[in-house]
Amino acid sequence: xxEVNDDSHNMEExxxxxxxxxxxxxxxxxxxxxxxxxxxxxxxxxxxxxxSTQVRIPEIDIFGIATFYEQFRFTKPGKHLIKVCEGTxxxxxxxxxxxxxxxxxxxxxxxxTTSDGLFSLERVACLGCCALAPVIVIDEEINGMxxxxxxxxxxxxxxxxxxxxxxx
Amino acid sequence: xxxxxxxxxxxxxLVCEGTGCVSSNSPEIREALESAIKAKDxxxxxxxxxxxxxxxxxxxPIVIIEPEGIFYTHIKVENAEDIISSHIIDGKPMExxxxxxxxxxxxxxxxxxxxxxxxxxxxxxxxxxxxDPENIEDYINTGGYSALKKVIxxxxxxxVIEEIRKSNLRGRGGGGxxxxxxxxxxxxxxxxxxxxxxxxxxxxxxxxxxxxTLEGDPHSVLEGMIIAAYAIGANHAYIYARxxxxxxxxxxxxxxxxxxxxxxxxxxxxxxxxxxDIEIIEGAGAFVCGxxxxxxxxxxxxRGVPRPRPPFPAVSGVWxxxxxxxxxxxxxxxxxxxxxxxxxxxxxxxxxxxxxxVFALTGRIANSGLIEIPMGTPLRKIIFDIGxxxxxxKEFKAVQTGGPSGGCLPKDKLDLPANYEALTEAGSIxxxxxxxxxxxxxxxxxxxxxxxxxxxxxxxxxxxxCRDGTKVMLNMLEDITAGRxxxxxxxxxxxxxxxxxxxSLCGLGQTSANPVLxxxxxxxxxxxxxxxxxxxxxxxxxxxxHYWIDPEKCIGCRACAKxxxxxxxxxxxxxxxxxxxxxxxxxGICYSVCPKKARAxxxxxxxxxGGE
Numbered sequence: 197x198x199e200v201n202d203d204s205h206n207m208e209e210x211x212x213x214x215x216x217x218x219x220x221x222x223x224x225x226x227x228x229x230x231x232x233x234x235x236x237x238x239x240x241x242x243x244x245x246x247x248s249t250q251v252r253i254p255e256i257d258i259f260g261i262a263t264f265y266e267q268f269r270f271t272k273p274g275k276h277l278i279k280v281c282e283g284t285x286x287x288x289x290x291x292x293x294x295x296x297x298x299x300x301x302x303x304x305x306x307x308x309t310t311s312d313g314l315f316s317l318e319r320v321a322c323l324g325c326c327a328l329a330p331v332i333v334i335d336e337e338i339n340g341m342x343x344x345x346x347x348x349x350x351x352x353x354x355x356x357x358x359x360x361x362x363x364x
Numbered sequence: 365x366x367x368x369x370x371x372x373x374x375x376x377x378l379v380c381e382g383t384g385c386v387s388s389n390s391p392e393i394r395e396a397l398e399s400a401i402k403a404k405d406x407x408x409x410x411x412x413x414x415x416x417x418x419x420x421x422x423x424x425p426i427v428i429i430e431p432e433g434i435f436y437t438h439i440k441v442e443n444a445e446d447i448i449s450s451h452i453i454d455g456k457p458m459e460x461x462x463x464x465x466x467x468x469x470x471x472x473x474x475x476x477x478x479x480x481x482x483x484x485x486x487x488x489x490x491x492x493x494x495x496d497p498e499n500i501e502d503y504i505n506t507g508g509y510s511a512l513k514k515v516i517x518x519x520x521x522x523x524v525i526e527e528i529r530k531s532n533l534r535g536r537g538g539g540g541x542x543x544x545x546x547x548x549x550x551x552x553x554x555x556x557x558x559x560x561x562x563x564x565x566x567x568x569x570x571x572x573x574x575x576x577t578l579e580g581d582p583h584s585v586l587e588g589m590i591i592a593a594y595a596i597g598a599n600h601a602y603i604y605a606r607x608x609x610x611x612x613x614x615x616x617x618x619x620x621x622x623x624x625x626x627x628x629x630x631x632x633x634x635x636x637x638x639x640x641d642i643e644i645i646e647g648a649g650a651f652v653c654g655x656x657x658x659x660x661x662x663x664x665x666x667r668g669v670p671r672p673r674p675p676f677p678a679v680s681g682v683w684x685x686x687x688x689x690x691x692x693x694x695x696x697x698x699x700x701x702x703x704x705x706x707x708x709x710x711x712x713x714x715x716x717x718x719x720x721x722v723f724a725l726t727g728r729i730a731n732s733g734l735i736e737i738p739m740g741t742p743l744r745k746i747i748f749d750i751g752x753x754x755x756x757x758k759e760f761k762a763v764q765t766g767g768p769s770g771g772c773l774p775k776d777k778l779d780l781p782a783n784y785e786a787l788t789e790a791g792s793i794x795x796x797x798x799x800x801x802x803x804x805x806x807x808x809x810x811x812x813x814x815x816x817x818x819x820x821x822x823x824x825x826x827x828x829x830c831r832d833g834t835k836v837m838l839n840m841l842e843d844i845t846a847g848r849x850x851x852x853x854x855x856x857x858x859x860x861x862x863x864x865x866x867x868s869l870c871g872l873g874q875t876s877a878n879p880v881l882x883x884x885x886x887x888x889x890x891x892x893x894x895x896x897x898x899x900x901x902x903x904x905x906x907x908x909x910h911y912w913i914d915p916e917k918c919i920g921c922r923a924c925a926k927x928x929x930x931x932x933x934x935x936x937x938x939x940x941x942x943x944x945x946x947x948x949x950x951x952g953i954c955y956s957v958c959p960k961k962a963r964a965x966x967x968x969x970x971x972x973x974g975g976e
Contacts, residue, residue: 226645230607230646261667264668265650266648266650267648268648284726284800284814285727285732286569288806290952300951301929321608321651323608324383324608324609327724329726337387340388344953344956345957
């Protein structure tokens, strides 16, 4: 998971460098937003304001673009990002039950983060791993042939990871 | 000592590193093989390569031994040592690692004999699983870039267009429009500069053909694009790839760099006047961006909102300039057509649909994966002969083609040929090639709801028929699957569906009603059951059934009680257990953990008189 850094100064500097490299090209706005989110984990109000000033696009337009695309998030994600595939093959192989099980285990619904900040849950339309349905991805690691009974032990692995290393 | 290397033929071990196999640690398998080879000091006789996706991910991780053609499945890191010592050195292949037919259990050592591969005609997927996708030399050794060389040396742009037109190559993204004609329109259009675009935004859930092609043979797509750019007169190209395919994007970037180094890209390609650079644009998670006008809007940094056509992209595309946009598989077919000729290509397939189609066969099917077969192959052959039919002794119920834009076809349509015309006539579409098989446990009303939910969420919101129409359809389907359906619903859905089809602005809206219309057409009895009897025949709609433990069958093993997250199951050890329906949240865990020998947990209709 990308480093999540709230330091305003770092953020301004990062965005500044990014914009300079892109030569202030408004048409590259989606790519700029993607790079900022990769670096900071999400698009904060502040980040959007900074981008707006640097690229010279009104904030409302940036919000219009960012809210259109599913990839962008506006709140800090958890340490581990869980993406549940809701594609056709995954659905037919019991994907809905997987989503419900995770939501129940973590006591959150999709789009939310657990109160301890450990997990965020997102739904994805299709990961293209249909022959391994049902699939969930945690921190870019693909877990295929999932079943409701495997969820608990899988999530435990990440609890333990954080416990022993004391975070990253 | 052993047969393979005594021929002076290098033994090559191919380890699949497509997304699926990577998720099962295939890179570590490759490393383990390399270590074992080093330890036995046979590196001069045996080498290990990684390849892209074979399209048979369910069997992964996959390892192939060439030149024998032995196909190993479900490989683990621990198997590496044995593969080297037993198979490579002692000449004794590992029989327990062979592919086993899921229906007969028969072990089939050679991939050429495996029914899944035997019946395929791999053109687009020709190199996938056989070459190292990150090594341009591998691609060149199989004849890669020879088509480009041929084009530059022997063809004028107009001649290239004519050859592609003659081959009858139709757009493989689903639109099925003649690629050659599209190229001609773009070439003839007024406006400079011209742009070439590759639509790699494979958004159809259940489809991964483009992913595998990009991961397994990225150069085939690049070569096709360079030839197309030459034909239309473009100097800049975009590949719009969805962000959900990070490995494909990485392999593309690498391929573009290599192509530049070898002067297949850049300025004065192969000494000609053609200059081309290719830029990768990453999607940001919008299904609608697979629609060409929305895709182009996204390239230009805007919301992915479609616009009316005409003007078509060939006349006015990105930046208002003539642009040619084609699917990944369309471009990947181009080098083969140039090398083998238009006549060769159009001899494959059926009358109006030439060449091959790549299907992602998934869902309730024994052999799940990518299949490339001549257009016109009957659905029955695809699903049963190649796919191995429906597993677990279940009955086939329906096959869904074309993703959310397509429809569900029932048993009596199994003899239809898989081509553009037949599928469209039956109410579905060819689409990009997704093919999901459903069995008796799939509720067709639930499937219609699933697709409308997807389309509704992905609707850009611009036009009322799609934005509001799909929302109304979704609400109705949610009511029907929860037992709140009304008698007039079927007629309303049909009317509404037809209006949405006729008046939506783009393909997403225009086809959004297809899943509903086809399921009503072919499975109306299921709708009637949900509406009139408040009963789900497949017992999939949670609000219409409940779980019940048959006391005659329950062995009291307590597996269900232990796992029940709602603590709704009570019972003594070795005594029949009971589910408290007030507490039960219908998660289905008890149903899945009940031992096969007991099968005591059953689904029972809620309606009075409902049996099992």
